[in-house]
Amino acid sequence: MKPGSERASTAKPAVLLTGIAGFIGFHFARRLLQEGIPVVGLDCLNGYYDVGLKLARLRQLGFSEAETAGLERRAGTRLERPGLVFYQADLKDREAVAAVFERERPGRVVHLAAQAGVRYSLQDPWAYVDSNLAGFMAILEGCRRRPVEHLVFASSSSVYGGNAVQPFAAGHNVDHPLSLYAASKKANELMAHSYAHLFAIPATGLRFFTVYGPWGRPDMALFIFTRRILAGEPIEVYNHGDMKRDFTYIDDIVEGVWRVLNDPPRPDPGWDARRADPATSSAPYRVFNIGSNRPVDLLRFIGLVEKNLGREARKVLLPMQPGDVPETSADIDDLRRRVGFAPQTPVEEGVARFIRWYREYYGVR
Numbered sequence: 001m002k003p004g005s006e007r008a009s010t011a012k013p014a015v016l017l018t019g020i021a022g023f024i025g026f027h028f029a030r031r032l033l034q035e036g037i038p039v040v041g042l043d044c045l046n047g048y049y050d051v052g053l054k055l056a057r058l059r060q061l062g063f064s065e066a067e068t069a070g071l072e073r074r075a076g077t078r079l080e081r082p083g084l085v086f087y088q089a090d091l092k093d094r095e096a097v098a099a100v101f102e103r104e105r106p107g108r109v110v111h112l113a114a115q116a117g118v119r120y121s122l123q124d125p126w127a128y129v130d131s132n133l134a135g136f137m138a139i140l141e142g143c144r145r146r147p148v149e150h151l152v153f154a155s156s157s158s159v160y161g162g163n164a165v166q167p168f169a170a171g172h173n174v175d176h177p178l179s180l181y182a183a184s185k186k187a188n189e190l191m192a193h194s195y196a197h198l199f200a201i202p203a204t205g206l207r208f209f210t211v212y213g214p215w216g217r218p219d220m221a222l223f224i225f226t227r228r229i230l231a232g233e234p235i236e237v238y239n240h241g242d243m244k245r246d247f248t249y250i251d252d253i254v255e256g257v258w259r260v261l262n263d264p265p266r267p268d269p270g271w272d273a274r275r276a277d278p279a280t281s282s283a284p285y286r287v288f289n290i291g292s293n294r295p296v297d298l299l300r301f302i303g304l305v306e307k308n309l310g311r312e313a314r315k316v317l318l319p320m321q322p323g324d325v326p327e328t329s330a331d332i333d334d335l336r337r338r339v340g341f342a343p344q345t346p347v348e349e350g351v352a353r354f355i356r357w358y359r360e361y362y363g364v365r
């Protein structure tokens with residue numbers, strides 16, 4: 001059987017989705033499957049946070065308990081169900097990544113896999129080099145050797161770093177990252193641009209702003225607050241609560257990624273190197289923010305968690321953490337103009353949905 005012949009009769013080309021067992025990747029895989037798009041998923045199932053949650057997400061996508069049992073220890077495993085193929089592979093294993101491109105020949109790539117977390121980058125910086133730099137290079141090389149219609153990759157609002165101009169716009173300077181995580185995401189944007197320029201690979205970077213919702217990451221604030229409040233443990237509140245975040249609900253992120261994926265960039269005929277806009281290019285390359293554009297005070301956010309849990313939090317007020325910023329706010333005018341979309345989910349509704357999921361998943365009241 002020739003590579004890719006499993007889908008020879010399928011009109012729609014497959015999307016290679018990295019990080020499929022992750023928070024955003026899992027939700028986006030469901031959207032692709034709902035749209036009838038074949039999915040080739042890749043994830044290394046590392047232990048940065050609860051692997052059991054990642055395996056539960058894969059079971060939600062249709063894989064069985066038997067198939068997923070101990071999957072994190074079975075590198076190189078390939079699972080298949082109608083419309084969905086899964087590879088247990090590490091991005092830094094460039095031979096394994098190249099083999100996935102060769103065998104599956106995806107039409108488009110959505111690259112969401114990464115070593116996440118601002119604070120963790122202070123503890124294990126090499127994890128970011130391996131995954132976010134070497135791993136992204138493997139994806140770019142796959143797109144070069146097996147040309148794709150569009151590469152969409154996850155960047156982060158963290159790239160804005162020391163920029164004090166609010167709201168953050170994709171055209172702002174992002175040359176002053178405050179963490180290695182942010183620097184690695186900025187590096188991804190530069191790497192993708194170089195491949196768009198050299199090899200005409202249409203590439204779009206998406207700067208996500210504080211994504212939250214059901215099936216979220218246990219290292220994120222909403223998850224931590226909920227778990228500790230229910231356990232009667234104190235929560236840590238940084239910068240003494242004087243912070244704002246542009247919390248963006250997962251369904252809005254998924255809709256934004258879906259619309260961008262279906263709108264590959266073209267070279268901007270009006271791009272002027274003398275007044276260079278870093279959000280666009282003479283190459284087929286774009287960068288967008290995806291955020292709610294409605295920053296929320298941290299203490300108000302905690303209040304919503306308390307209201308939905310019916311419990312009051314014991315707060316430990318602490319100074320700002322290294323690598324953190326006091327406020328994030330997304331300028332999404334470019335996204336609205338280009339794909340006609342802006343996130344709509346109110347934070348009150350999003351927090352309530354998360355807590356309903358949390359209680360059900362963990363069986364707590």
